Amino acid sequence: MTTTSLIHYFLAFLESLDVTPIFLVPGATLDPLVQALAEDQSLKAVCCSHEVSAGYMADGYSRVTGKPGIMAVMGGPGASHAMTALLTVKTEQIPLLLVTGDVDSKLADLHAFQNPGPALLNQSAWLEPLMLKSWRIQDPAEAPKILAQAQTCLKAWPAGPLHLQIPVDLWEKPLEADLPALKLTITETPPLSPERIRQLGDKLKSSVKCALWVGSSLKASLAAPQLESLANSLQIPVITSLRAKGLLPENHPLSMGVFGFGGNSRAEQLLLSEELETLVVLGVRPSERNTLSWHADLLTGKRSILWVDQTTQPQWAKAFPQLEVISANPNAILEALATQIPPLPESLRAQRLAWLKFIKERPAKLQPPERETLATYFKLLRQAIEPTAPVFVDAGLVKRNAGSLWQALQPDTFYISSEVGAMGWAIGAGIGAAFAQQKPVVVLTGDGSMRMQGTEISTAALHRLPILFVVFKNGTLGSVAQRLAESPSSQSLLQLPPIQWTVFAKSLGVPAQQVNSPADLANILAEKQVLKGPFLIEILLPISDSQAPERAVPRLERPEHPGYLSRPSEQDL
Known part of the structure; x- marks a missing residue:
């Protein structure tokens, strides 16, 4: 047995997972952890602009490494900010550990400020649906057993988010336990018989x-x-x-x-x-x-x-x-x-x-002529970017366009949020991926997503990460504008403020250039330093040029009709 503190035991637990960095947004209930991480030489901590971005970064890190992503935020408002990221990793089966700080254990049943307990915010109730499992350490002696369970769950299938809640006064309490060792848990599905394979x-x-x-x-x-x-x-x-x-x-x-x-x-x-x-x-x-x-x-x-x-x-x-x-x-x-x-x-x-x-x-379906310029932009980017570079694609029209116009030349190089598709996900996820490998990463996003998560590019600037952010700017919420094309009165409501993303990026420490034509993009990409990043390219698009064609999807309203597939109910899925 070794005498240590809960916080040093927890840091050893993180080292046993072979993950770094830990993405966090500091708060009073995390002060001991922040201090310990700052003093530790083996673990890297990244301070994020927003809790949901910390979750997206942990998500992106996990996707490119196959290891769990780790994030830490304060309980209550910090955890509530992170919920969209937790929903994403839950539905898309990405391993992630959320650590939340809690108020002093002596105040757990009182109306302490930002108390995540049932006495005030009842954090466990609204986090429970998003978690595979959740623990609250009430005594340092519980830590070895709980962290061993967490270690097993993070290596098992199906993957998803886990939650660990630690009161601020317990971090520095003494603990007698052997330091954790890495345990691999592999869940195997029974194989099919040779006859079935045949x-x-x-x-x-x-x-x-x-x-x-x-x-x-x-x-x-x-x-x-x-x-x-x-x-x-x-x-x-x-x-x-x-x-x-x-x-x-x-x-x-x-x-x-x-x-x-x-x-x-x-x-x-x-x-x-x-x-x-x-x-x-x-x-x-x-x-x-x-x-x-x-x-x-x-x-x-x-x-x-x-x-x-x-x-x-x-x-x-x-x-x-x-x-x-x-x-x-x-x-x-x-x-x-x-x-x-x-x-x-x-x-x-x-x-x-x-x-x-x-x-x-067989002749392919004809595409609208106005998409030719957009296709040229994707082709120029593809020619300039290494085939092995991870590409993170945001929600909306940029995802639809990238699906058909971007050519993926290697496996594990094209990343999307497939089930939740929150706007701005790719910005944080791409940053997390860049921390994982320190080689060029590309983020394809739009001006709607930049309005939500664009400030996080300052983290890429602070850490000098090799990321190329490509912003397709059409001045509107393109997917919605496309669906409501027959409603002219709706279009003005969907218009976005005329933000100059090059000016925005430079104010956050990221060099940037604006593109008005394929020739502009070709000249910028010829300067190889833009791929060493961080760097932002703002591509100006007319609304019509940015819209991928909407597919006419035949659906059957009468499930009994033979040979057709009716929309299943929520219960069925």
């Missing part, structure tokens, strides 16, 4: 017109080479969800791009065509965005559809009766298919190659 392989080889649709439940570092091997062996076209964009490099001849929100016409033509005979879905959640609002043509015809995901729920089969649903680890299934299924017979291979040639030569 059946899946037969399904992929039973028809000429067959496709793979893959999603973010596949762990890219493991799945990417296996996916490419399987696609090459079977000459099978691959479609991805937006969050899995780049899992098969989009310059690969078998990549059909993204289906769903931000998707492209080639993927839509393939996945919604009546000619498709077999579709195998690995790791895609049948959510509204992934399925183009449960597109009515997705399950039409006589196609055979097999949906495999580790988080598949029994309700899916009820909501989507046309599916053959298998609850299994899609990573294990992909590995088995890639290593155990023999290549196509020559006769079937020749037929599939002919079908692939037909798919690629």
Whole structure:
């Protein structure tokens, strides 16, 4: 046994997780932790402008490293500010530990200022739905057991946010315990039988017109080479969800791009065509965005559809009766298919190659001419940025445009908030990613998102992080303006103040330049120092140039109609 203090035991716990930095917003109930972190040489602390930004940074750090993100804020108002970030990591299964400071334990049942306890703010009640698990340390002797449980939960699946609440007077109390050691917990899903794997392989080889649709439940570092091997062996076209964009490099001849929100016409033509005979879905959640609002043509015809995901729920089969649903680890299934299924017979291979040639030569849907300039901007950025650089994309039109116009050339390089999509998420998440690896990071955002989280670029300036912020400025809330295009009176309400983001950025210590044409952007990108960052590029767009085309989504109001997919109820999902 070692005699130490709760705070030093907690710092050793953080070191055992092999994570740094800790993203925080200081407050009175965190003073002992802030002081200890400032004195500690092995852990880095980052002071953020806002609690939700601290959560987004921890989120981005976790996404690029696979390690838990750590954030610390004061209880009460600090925790309430962080809730959108907590909602994001909960729904998108990102491991994160939230540490909140609490008032002195002797004041827990009194109306102390900013008391997060039930006597005043009742913090536990409104945080509980967002947490996988929450603990409040009431005695330092409880810390070893509680932190061991937290350590296990942070390494387990499904991932998500955990909460640790510590009263300010306990931080420096003595504690006798051995320092924590790293414990890895790997949750395995029972594998499918060899016979079942063979059946899946037969399904992929039973028809000429067959496709793979893959999603973010596949762990890219493991799945990417296996996916490419399987696609090459079977000459099978691959479609991805937006969050899995780049899992098969989009310059690969078998990549059909993204289906769903931000998707492209080639993927839509393939996945919604009546000619498709077999579709195998690995790791895609049948959510509204992934399925183009449960597109009515997705399950039409006589196609055979097999949906495999580790988080598949029994309700899916009820909501989507046309599916053959298998609850299994899609990573294990992909590995088995890639290593155990023999290549196509020559006769079937020749037929599939002919079908692939037909798919690629089929005319794509025409895009509005005004989008050509926007496409040129994305192409210039793609040419200037290293293929391995992480790109974080914000909510709104920039996400829809990036889905179809940005070419992801490597797995684990395209990051979005797929389920919550809070505006400004990419700014904080990109900063967190830059702390993780100290190599160039790109943030694609809009002027609406900058109004919400733009001040956080000052953190990038303070720490001289290699981030390129690209702001697509159209002067309006573009997604809403597009939906309300038939309502002229609404457009004036949606107009944004004419903020010059270059001036704003420079006032926060970030060099910036404005772009009025593709030639301007090409000249700026030729100056290599802009990619060493931090640097901000403000691209001025007319509203019409920034709008991705809205998809006409056929939906069926009568669920009994055969061959169509009705919108499932909230209970079903």
